[in-house]
Amino acid sequence: MKFMSLTIAGATALGLIAGTMVAAPVAAQDAEALINIRKAHMRLNGFNIGPLGAMAQGDIPYDAEVAAASAANLAAIASIDQTRYWAEGTGRPDAENTRALAAIWENPDDFRAKQDGLVTATAALADVAGNGLEALQGAMGGVGGACGACHRTYRAEQ
Amino acid sequence: MKFMSLTIAGATALGLIAGTMVAAPVAAQDAEALINIRKAHMRLNGFNIGPLGAMAQGDIPYDAEVAAASAANLAAIASIDQTRYWAEGTGRPDAENTRALAAIWENPDDFRAKQDGLVTATAALADVAGNGLEALQGAMGGVGGACGACHRTYRAEQ
Numbered sequence: 001m002k003f004m005s006l007t008i009a010g011a012t013a014l015g016l017i018a019g020t021m022v023a024a025p026v027a028a029q030d031a032e033a034l035i036n037i038r039k040a041h042m043r044l045n046g047f048n049i050g051p052l053g054a055m056a057q058g059d060i061p062y063d064a065e066v067a068a069a070s071a072a073n074l075a076a077i078a079s080i081d082q083t084r085y086w087a088e089g090t091g092r093p094d095a096e097n098t099r100a101l102a103a104i105w106e107n108p109d110d111f112r113a114k115q116d117g118l119v120t121a122t123a124a125l126a127d128v129a130g131n132g133l134e135a136l137q138g139a140m141g142g143v144g145g146a147c148g149a150c151h152r153t154y155r156a157e158q
Numbered sequence: 159m160k161f162m163s164l165t166i167a168g169a170t171a172l173g174l175i176a177g178t179m180v181a182a183p184v185a186a187q188d189a190e191a192l193i194n195i196r197k198a199h200m201r202l203n204g205f206n207i208g209p210l211g212a213m214a215q216g217d218i219p220y221d222a223e224v225a226a227a228s229a230a231n232l233a234a235i236a237s238i239d240q241t242r243y244w245a246e247g248t249g250r251p252d253a254e255n256t257r258a259l260a261a262i263w264e265n266p267d268d269f270r271a272k273q274d275g276l277v278t279a280t281a282a283l284a285d286v287a288g289n290g291l292e293a294l295q296g297a298m299g300g301v302g303g304a305c306g307a308c309h310r311t312y313r314a315e316q
Contacts, residue, residue, distance in 0.1 A: 037205045040198035044238070047195045051242075069239040076234045080202070081227040084209075 022086040022108045031090040035098045038085050041077065048073040049143070052125075055133065056140045068130030074143070075122040082115065092156060099156040107153075114150040121146040180244040180266045189248040193256045196243050199235065206231040207301070210283075213291065214298045226288030232301070233280040240273065250314060257314040265311075272308040279304040 026034065048070040054060040055067060091100035104111050121142035128135040184192065206228040212218040213225060249258035262269045279300035286293040 037201060040201040043195060043198040044202070047242075066242075069241065073238045076237045079234045080231045083227065084205075084224075 022088060022105055022111065023084055024087060025089045026087040028095075031087065031095045032097070034085055034087055034090050035095060035100075038082075038098070038100070041080065041082070041085070044077050045074065045147075048077070049147075052129065052136065052140060052143075056137045062133040062136065064130045064132070067136050068126075071122070071126040071129035071136075071139075075119075075126040078115075078119045078122040086111075099158075101154050101156055104154050111150070111154060114146070114153070117149060118143070118146040180246060180263055180269065181242055182245060183247045184245040186253075189245065189253050190255070192243055192245055192248050193253060193258075196240075196256070196258070199238065199240070199243070202235050203232065203305075206235070207305075210287065210294065210298060210301075214295045220291040220294065222288045222290070225294050226284075229280070229284040229287035229294075229297075233277075233284040236273075236277045236280040244269075257316075259312050259314055262312050269308070269312060272304070272311070275307060276301070276304040 050070075051060065051063075051066055052070050052074075055062045086100075086104060088105045089095065091098060091102050091104055093102070121139075125136075125139040125143050128139050208228075209218065209221075209224055210228050210232075213220045244258075244262060246263045247253065249256060249260050249262055251260070279297075283294075283297040283301050286297050
């Protein structure tokens with residue numbers, strides 16, 4: 001049996017701090033791997049937010065099937081346990097190539113609460129996204145708010 | 159309200175072929191975006207397979223919490239609807255920078271069945287991964303088999 005790569009980050013980022021959804025420090029090469037994983041995760045979010053935002057804003061026609069699938073995808077992505085992503089020292093100023101701020105590790109409980117906010121908002125969106133444009137629009141505010149709440153506090157502007 | 163980017167692929171890859179989990183052709187710049195999304199998805203798989211494979215093979219100690227979280231993550235990732243990823247013409251030889259083969263679009267039902275195989279195998283893994291090393295090892299074969307079944311048929315060797 002042969003498994004995929006990325007076992008380095010897997011094997012070294014296992015010193016978890018229970019309940020806070022941040023992890024113990026890792027070596028520099030592992031920090032880079034974790035930053036890339038976080039970016040991959042965010043890319044999947046963006047890919048699914050894309051058509052939902054475009055529909056909500058009237059840029060493309062509402063499509064119930066695509067709306068429902070994209071919203072369900074967002075909820076599935078939000079449900080991913082991110083503990084191993086957030087090893088201490090993998091934000092600014094310790095690490096480059098990331099907009100994650102050190103405030104994440106200074107406020108792990110609030111960071112976790114903001115992630116949980118996205119779980120709640122995407123679940124609510126998934127419940128209604130296939131029920132018409134107005135239902136979609138009504139639930140998108142919660143998702144945009146959850147994204148923004150975390151980004152405003154824990155992501156660098158540039 | 160401001161949403162994330164990637165709306166181009168979102169807006170243009172909406173010509174779905176129902177039930178087959180492949181989508182209508184897209185422009186070249188959108189093909190590149192879709193290929194990158196598929197790679198991001200696969201990266202998340204690799205990140206979560208990493209510690210599970212290392213535990214199963216005895217390279218790192220078994221950790222029930224990490225095993226359960228990683229397996230649940232794999233199941234969540236497998237549940238993501240991939241229809242929009244697989245626009246026709248985004249495999250070889252039409253597209254570069256991808257190992258996806260044209261056979262995907264020649265056998266959409268089989269491709270879908272193989273994706274469903276991963277959904278089943280990762281759900282079975284998630285059910286038992288926290289129950290000890292032997293339980294984990296017993297369920298990893300199914301996941302490895304599901305990965306390999308699709309890769310052997312639909313992914314170029316290099």
